[in-house]
Amino acid sequence: MKAKREALISLFTAMREQKVDEDIIELLMIINSIRGIYTTSSCSGRIGILEEPYLGAKPLSRWLLKKHFPITFEEAKQSLKFAKEGFLFLKSQPPILHIVAENFEIAKRIHEIGLFSGFKYTTFKAVNSGKVLVEINGTEYLTTPLGKDGKILVSDEYLKFTVNLGNTMLNRAKSKLPRLKENFRELKDKLGEDELFWEVKNKIWK
Amino acid sequence: MKAKREALISLFTAMREQKVDEDIIELLMIINSIRGIYTTSSCSGRIGILEEPYLGAKPLSRWLLKKHFPITFEEAKQSLKFAKEGFLFLKSQPPILHIVAENFEIAKRIHEIGLFSGFKYTTFKAVNSGKVLVEINGTEYLTTPLGKDGKILVSDEYLKFTVNLGNTMLNRAKSKLPRLKENFRELKDKLGEDELFWEVKNKIWK
Numbered sequence: 001m002k003a004k005r006e007a008l009i010s011l012f013t014a015m016r017e018q019k020v021d022e023d024i025i026e027l028l029m030i031i032n033s034i035r036g037i038y039t040t041s042s043c044s045g046r047i048g049i050l051e052e053p054y055l056g057a058k059p060l061s062r063w064l065l066k067k068h069f070p071i072t073f074e075e076a077k078q079s080l081k082f083a084k085e086g087f088l089f090l091k092s093q094p095p096i097l098h099i100v101a102e103n104f105e106i107a108k109r110i111h112e113i114g115l116f117s118g119f120k121y122t123t124f125k126a127v128n129s130g131k132v133l134v135e136i137n138g139t140e141y142l143t144t145p146l147g148k149d150g151k152i153l154v155s156d157e158y159l160k161f162t163v164n165l166g167n168t169m170l171n172r173a174k175s176k177l178p179r180l181k182e183n184f185r186e187l188k189d190k191l192g193e194d195e196l197f198w199e200v201k202n203k204i205w206k
Numbered sequence: 207m208k209a210k211r212e213a214l215i216s217l218f219t220a221m222r223e224q225k226v227d228e229d230i231i232e233l234l235m236i237i238n239s240i241r242g243i244y245t246t247s248s249c250s251g252r253i254g255i256l257e258e259p260y261l262g263a264k265p266l267s268r269w270l271l272k273k274h275f276p277i278t279f280e281e282a283k284q285s286l287k288f289a290k291e292g293f294l295f296l297k298s299q300p301p302i303l304h305i306v307a308e309n310f311e312i313a314k315r316i317h318e319i320g321l322f323s324g325f326k327y328t329t330f331k332a333v334n335s336g337k338v339l340v341e342i343n344g345t346e347y348l349t350t351p352l353g354k355d356g357k358i359l360v361s362d363e364y365l366k367f368t369v370n371l372g373n374t375m376l377n378r379a380k381s382k383l384p385r386l387k388e389n390f391r392e393l394k395d396k397l398g399e400d401e402l403f404w405e406v407k408n409k410i411w412k
Binding site (some may be wrong): 125127135144152161 | 237261262310314329330331333341345346348349350351353354358359360361363364367368371373375378
């Protein structure tokens with residue numbers, strides 16, 4: 001697992017390049033400013049149309065449409081015109097955060113915060129030389145196949161239905177973010193502020 | 207977390223009542239006969255049609271069709287006739303196992319076994335007074351909405367397509383079970399056999 005300094009440098013560099021989801025930047029700033037913990041990756045939740053050249057070919061997949069907020073039927077329909085080959089899916093995914101804790105006691109607090117904030121798939125993902133990687137994750141996953149090899153197998157009525165369902169799930173999952181932020185604010189009161197956060201932030205982000 | 211004796215009693219009682227998925231009984235017998243570990247729940251992977259009265263209403267959901275092996279288009283089509291109200295989904299889910307380890311060192315070995323056997327969502331799910339619950343889980347999840355309030359919104363062609371996709375994902379996920387079994391056999395050679403397993407088995411199962 002990355003050390004905190006390294007993780008902070010990556011984060012602020014990504015922010016400078018506008019590669020961090022805007023609607024969780026405030027949350028990320030709170031978490032990373034807490035002593036003893038830091039994020040290594042995050043997504044604020046997303047919905048879109050994904051083309052997978054063959055099943056399970058995650059690294060070779062390509063998004064025809066990807067947003068961190070609800071999409072419209074028209075956007076979805078339009079994006080399908082760019083389908084080429086492989087499986088087409090409408091995907092709705094909840095927020096996900098990877099947080100490293102410098103010891104197990106802190107990891108357990110983060111795990112509790114995730115669960116108490118409504119992220120029911122929060123787990124300890126990995127443990128390495130005392131450090132623990134906690135994954136905060138929701139259960140609101142939708143994977144709707146839409147067609148294959150450029151051919152769309154669903155009607156407009158169905159596409160509207162599943163886009164609407166995906167949007168609802170996304171909104172529901174994202175609605176838990178304010179609670180999560182509040183709970184990390186409380187954790188900060190207990191664990192205190194990390195000077196390293198400000199040191200790196202002032203160098204890169206200003 | 208349940209103690210091992212209690213967990214074994216539940217398991218063999220469930221087996222006697224034919225409530226345990228047959229195709230993983232051998233795997234469960236190997237795991238539970240290992241000293242220091244035991245299962246608290248399991249599913250060998252399944253596919254079916256689920257009706258959710260409203261979104262996220264998991265406890266109130268009802269399976270119109272549920273199998274631990276591939277289903278046919280006809281079975282799926284037939285089961286949809288029993289739809290009443292709420293959302294209809296075709297669901298394909300990989301095998302999932304909850305395994306308690308009596309200490310963290312053993313939990314790490316189980317975690318490794320899960321990942322090395324191809325179950326990429328293997329995590330430490332909970333930690334409690336020294337015991338660790340490891341979840342062995344795959345990534346092959348499919349959730350296809352099919353309609354709402356008794357109304358089917360997909361064509362036969364599409365239903366065939368998504369049933370086929372779900373079956374493929376189920377087969378792929380289940381194909382990792384023999385590897386998992388082999389790896390637990392090796393773990394048994396290292397950790398040794400648990401007499402408690404035979405004691406409880408002989409009492410309940412014979």
